[in-house]
Amino acid sequence: MARARGYWLMKSEPGTYSIDDLARDGRTRWEGVRNYQARNYMRDQMKVGDLALFYHSSAEPSGVAGVAEIASAAYPDPTQFDGQSPYHDPKSKKDDPAWLLVDVTFVEKLPEVLALQRLKADASLSSMLVLRRGQRLSVMPVERAHFARVLRLGKARTRV
């Protein structure tokens, strides 16, 4: 029996990297994650074939913009060693990289961004992690039922 597919939410500021950028590129390195809990999710729990809600943060409106698929296992994020990168981490060692990333591929862009306000207004999503007060993780798990509900609210073609 195959392992059940996992579901995620991944945040990006669209001014940095948007769902349109992913639609154009098809595939990208999800670089710049600098939080240990988010890193551990990628390292320990993400699997190729898992689906992720692509969330636009600090946007107008903020909310779910599309769907991506996890396309690689976690591996060292090269930007941590790049002195020119905003994600440079001088404390990270080449032989023991602190930060990891995964590759993601484009699946779907929603017809319009499903705004945070609409997620909050939906009673069936009330326990969703991203809606929790103070929740700032840029990579977090999503329950299958919540994922399916978000896709439905967002008029997505993707099925869980």
Add this chain to the structure above:
DNA sequence: GCCAACGTTGGC
């Protein structure tokens, strides 16, 4: 621009 929430850092 404000500020709540939370993670990290560093003095002790």
Add this chain to the structure above:
DNA sequence: GCCAACGTTGGC
């Protein structure tokens, strides 16, 4: 190991 100071996130 405690915890205050500081930095970051991200909605509003």
